[in-house]
Amino acid sequence: MRTMGHETPAGDLRLANLTKRFGVFTAVDDLSLTVPQGSFFALLGASGCGKTTTLRMIAGLEEPTSGQVLLGDRDIAGLRPYKRPVNTVFQSYALFPHLDIHENVAFGLRRRGIRKVTDQVERMLALVQLEGYGRRKPAQLSGGQQQRVALARALINHPQVLLLDEPLGALDLKLRRQMQIELKRIQTEVGITFVHVTHDQEEAMTMADTVAVMNAGRIEQLGAPADLYEYPATAFVANFLGQSNLLAGEAAGRTGDDLPVTAHGARFSVPADRARVDHGPVFLGVRPEKLHLAADPGEVPAGHQHVGGVVTDASYVGVSTQYLVRTAWGSELSVFAANSGVGGRLAVGTPVTAHWDPRHAFVLPREPGEDDQTAPLLDEPPVGVPS
Amino acid sequence: MTALAHVPTSAGEPAAAPRRSRSRLLPYLLLLPGAAWLLIFFALPLLQLAAASLYDPGGSLSTGYAMTWAFDNYPAALQAYWPHFVRSFAYSAIALVLALLMGYPLAYAIAQKAGRWKNLLLVAVVAPQFTSFLVRTLAWKTILSDNGALVGLLRDVHLLGPDGRLLATPFAVVLGLTYNFLPFLVLPLYASLERLDSRLLEAASDLYASPLRAFQKVTLPLSMPGLIAGTLLFFIPATGDYINAELLGTPNEYMIGNVIDSAFLVRLDYPQGAALSFLLMAAILAIVFGYLRKAGTEEVL
Ligand SMILES: Nc1ncnc2c1ncn2[C@@H]1O[C@H](COP(=O)(O)OP(=O)(O)OP(=O)(O)O)[C@@H](O)[C@H]1O
Ligand SMILES: [Mg+2]
Numbered sequence: 001m002r003t004m005g006h007e008t009p010a011g012d013l014r015l016a017n018l019t020k021r022f023g024v025f026t027a028v029d030d031l032s033l034t035v036p037q038g039s040f041f042a043l044l045g046a047s048g049c050g051k052t053t054t055l056r057m058i059a060g061l062e063e064p065t066s067g068q069v070l071l072g073d074r075d076i077a078g079l080r081p082y083k084r085p086v087n088t089v090f091q092s093y094a095l096f097p098h099l100d101i102h103e104n105v106a107f108g109l110r111r112r113g114i115r116k117v118t119d120q121v122e123r124m125l126a127l128v129q130l131e132g133y134g135r136r137k138p139a140q141l142s143g144g145q146q147q148r149v150a151l152a153r154a155l156i157n158h159p160q161v162l163l164l165d166e167p168l169g170a171l172d173l174k175l176r177r178q179m180q181i182e183l184k185r186i187q188t189e190v191g192i193t194f195v196h197v198t199h200d201q202e203e204a205m206t207m208a209d210t211v212a213v214m215n216a217g218r219i220e221q222l223g224a225p226a227d228l229y230e231y232p233a234t235a236f237v238a239n240f241l242g243q244s245n246l247l248a249g250e251a252a253g254r255t256g257d258d259l260p261v262t263a264h265g266a267r268f269s270v271p272a273d274r275a276r277v278d279h280g281p282v283f284l285g286v287r288p289e290k291l292h293l294a295a296d297p298g299e300v301p302a303g304h305q306h307v308g309g310v311v312t313d314a315s316y317v318g319v320s321t322q323y324l325v326r327t328a329w330g331s332e333l334s335v336f337a338a339n340s341g342v343g344g345r346l347a348v349g350t351p352v353t354a355h356w357d358p359r360h361a362f363v364l365p366r367e368p369g370e371d372d373q374t375a376p377l378l379d380e381p382p383v384g385v386p387s
Numbered sequence: 388m389t390a391l392a393h394v395p396t397s398a399g400e401p402a403a404a405p406r407r408s409r410s411r412l413l414p415y416l417l418l419l420p421g422a423a424w425l426l427i428f429f430a431l432p433l434l435q436l437a438a439a440s441l442y443d444p445g446g447s448l449s450t451g452y453a454m455t456w457a458f459d460n461y462p463a464a465l466q467a468y469w470p471h472f473v474r475s476f477a478y479s480a481i482a483l484v485l486a487l488l489m490g491y492p493l494a495y496a497i498a499q500k501a502g503r504w505k506n507l508l509l510v511a512v513v514a515p516q517f518t519s520f521l522v523r524t525l526a527w528k529t530i531l532s533d534n535g536a537l538v539g540l541l542r543d544v545h546l547l548g549p550d551g552r553l554l555a556t557p558f559a560v561v562l563g564l565t566y567n568f569l570p571f572l573v574l575p576l577y578a579s580l581e582r583l584d585s586r587l588l589e590a591a592s593d594l595y596a597s598p599l600r601a602f603q604k605v606t607l608p609l610s611m612p613g614l615i616a617g618t619l620l621f622f623i624p625a626t627g628d629y630i631n632a633e634l635l636g637t638p639n640e641y642m643i644g645n646v647i648d649s650a651f652l653v654r655l656d657y658p659q660g661a662a663l664s665f666l667l668m669a670a671i672l673a674i675v676f677g678y679l680r681k682a683g684t685e686e687v688l
Pocket of ligand 2 (some may be wrong): 165
C-alpha cells in the first residue's frame with residue numbers, strides 16, 4: 001500500500017527545547033522529548049495544557065517561539081506543513097465540506113499526484129467501517145462517523161509520523177475499542193510513529209509504548225504506562241493517571257534502605273527506591289486498590305503499615321466496591337476492594353484499619369503547606385494496569 | 388401545532404381547524420404586498436414593453452402606434468445595432484476580469500487577513516456608494532481628462548504619446564465599469580470568504596497541498612456561491628450600463644444601453660427601443676443560465 005517513498009530518511013521524532021508563547025502566555029514551555037521511530041507515544045494532560053499546540057508545531061501549523069523539531073537528523077521546524085511527512089487527525093476533524101467522503105479521504109493521495117486512488121480509499125473506508133458512505137458529504141454524517149473519516153483521511157497517507165488529536169473521542173465504547181485495535185495494528189504493521197493525544201487514560205495505557213503526562217505546557221513525567229502508574233513522579237501525575245491517596249508528611253533522610261516518613265503524628269516507612277525525595281515536606285502515596293481494609297489492627301499482615309478510620313461511604317461499582325475511610329485527622333482515604341467474593345461488605349460507620357504493603361507506597365515531593373490529597377470518589381472504576 | 392391539535396380536549400377541537408387553515412394562508416398573505424408591487428411595477432410594464440416591441444415601426448409618437456405584430460422589429464434592430472451588443476458584452480467581460488483580479492484578493496484580504504481593520508475596510512468598499520453613481524463617474528472624467536495630472540504624468544513617462552488621451556477611449560469606459568460595479572462583486576465574495584474556516588486550509592496543507600493547490604481545491608470551491616452571485620451582480624448591470632460610455636467615452640464606445648436610451652428619449656423610436664431591450668434581456672438571460680449550468684447552481688438557486 002505504500003505507494004510513495006518519502007524523501008526523508010526515517011528516524012526518531014525529537015523535540016528540543018520547544019517553546020510556544022502566545023503573547024505573554026506560555027502554552028508550551030521548553031519541551032524536550034524523543035519519540036522513537038515506529039513507536040506509539042501518548043500525550044495526556046488536562047484541557048488547555050498545550051497538547052494541541054505541541055502537535056501543531058510538529059505538523060508545522062504553528063511556528064515555535066523557540067526550539068527545534070527534528071525528524072531523524074533533520075530539523076523540520078523550517079519546513080512548510082505540506083512538505084512534512086506528517087499527517088494530523090484534527091481535534092475539530094476539519095473535513096472539507098464541499099468534497100464527498102471519498103474525495104476527502106483521497107485528498108492527500110491526489111495532492112501527491114497519485115492517480116489510482118479508488119482501491120486504497122475503499123480499503124480505508126472499510127477499515128473505519130464506513131463502506132458505502134463514499135458519496136456522502138461530511139454534513140450528512142454523524143459526529144463519530146466524521147471523526148472516522150478524519151482518521152481515514154490521515155491514515156491513508158502512511159506518513160512517517162501521524163499526529164492524532166483525540167481521534168476517538170466521539171465514538172462509543174465498543175467502536176472505540178475496535179478502532180484502537182485497528183490503529184495499533186496499522187501502527188505496528190506499517191511502522192508509523194504515532195503521537196496520540198487522548199483524555200482516555202485507559203486508551204493511553206493500553207495502546208502506548210510511552211506515555212507523557214503534560215501539565216501547564218511542561219512534561220511532568222514520561223515513561224512506560226505501568227511505570228508511570230506504579231511510581232508516579234509528582235502529585236499531579238499521581239492524581240491525573242488514576243487516583244492516589246497522598247498523605248502530607250515530613251521526611252528526614254533515609255535509614256538504611258528505608259525512608260521513614262512522619263505524617264499526622266504516625267511514623268511510616270517506604271523503601272528508599274520508591275522515594276523521589278528523602279528530605280523535607282513529602283507526600284506519602286498509596287493507590288486506592290493497594291489499600292486493604294481489616295476489621296481490627298490485629299488482622300493486619302506482618303510488614304504492612306496501617307492507619308485507622310471509619311467507613312463513611314461505600315459505593316458498589318460492580319467489579320469493586322469503593323470505600324471512603326475517614327482517618328482520625330479528618331482526611332478521607334479512598335479504598336477499592338475487589339468484589340472477589342472473599343469477605344463481606346462493610347457498612348458505613350464501621351471502624352476499620354486500612355493497611356498496605358510499604359513496597360506499594362511511594363514518596364513524592366510536596367510544596368510546604370500543602371495538605372493531604374485524597375482522591376474524590378469517582379463513579380469510574382480504577383484504571384486497570386497489568387502490574 | 389400538530390401536537391396541540393391531538394390533545395383530546397373537547398374545547399380545543401373546534402378551534403384547531405380554522406386556526407390551522409389560517410396559518411396555511413399566512414405565507415400567501417405575507418407575499419401579497421410584494422406580489423402586488425411586482426405585478427404593478429414589473430409585470431405590467433414588461434408586458435407593455437413586449438407589446439411596444441411589436442408595434443408598427445412606421446408609426447411615431449405624434450401619429451400613434453398601431454399594434455401590427457411586427458416581429459420584424461427584432462431582426463431589424465439586431466441588424467442595425469449588433470456591434471453595440473458585441474461591444475457591451477466585450478466591455479463588461481473585460482471589466483469583469485479586471486474586477487475579479489482586483490476584487491478577489493481584496494475580498495480575501497478583508498475576510499481572512501484584515502483582523503481588526505475588517506470593518507474599516509468594508510466601509511471603505513461601500514462608502515463610495517453613498518454618493519451618486521453619476522457624481523462618481525464625473526469624478527473619473529476629471530481624473531482622466533486631457534489636462535489632468537494623470538494624463539500629464541503618463542505623457543511625461545512616455546506611457547502615452549504626446550497626443551495620447553485616456554478620456555474618450557474604450558479604456559476609460561472599461562475602467563469606469565470596473566470601478567462602478569466593483570462593490571457588487573466584492574461584497575458577496577467577502578460574505579463567502581468570511582465563512583471560510585481557516586482550519587480547512589490548515590488541513591489541506593497538512594495533506595500535502597501547496598498554498599496554490601489549497602486555494603484551488605479548498606478556498607475557490609468554497610467561495611463559489613459568493614463568486615457566482617458577485618459575477619452576476621457585476622455583469623448584468625454592467626452590460627446594460629450607458630452612463631459610463633456616455634460620460635467617459637464617445638459614440639464610438641457606445642454600448643447597447645446608450646442605443647436604447649436614445650431610441651426611447653432622442654429618436655422616439657419606441658418599437659425599436661423595446662425590441663432592443665428584449666434582445667438585451669434575452670442575451671443576458673441566456674448567458675446567465677449557461678453560466679449557472681456550468682458553474683453548478685446548487686448553492687445559488
Ligand atoms: N492562537 C492562540 N492564541 C492564544 N492562546 C492560544 C492559542 N492557541 C492556544 N492557546 C492557548 O494555549 C493553551 C494550550 O492550548 P491547546 O489547544 O494546546 O490545549 P490542549 O492541551 O490541546 O487542550 P484540550 O485538551 O482542551 O484540547 C490554552 O490555554 C489556549 O488557550
Ligand atoms: Mg487540544
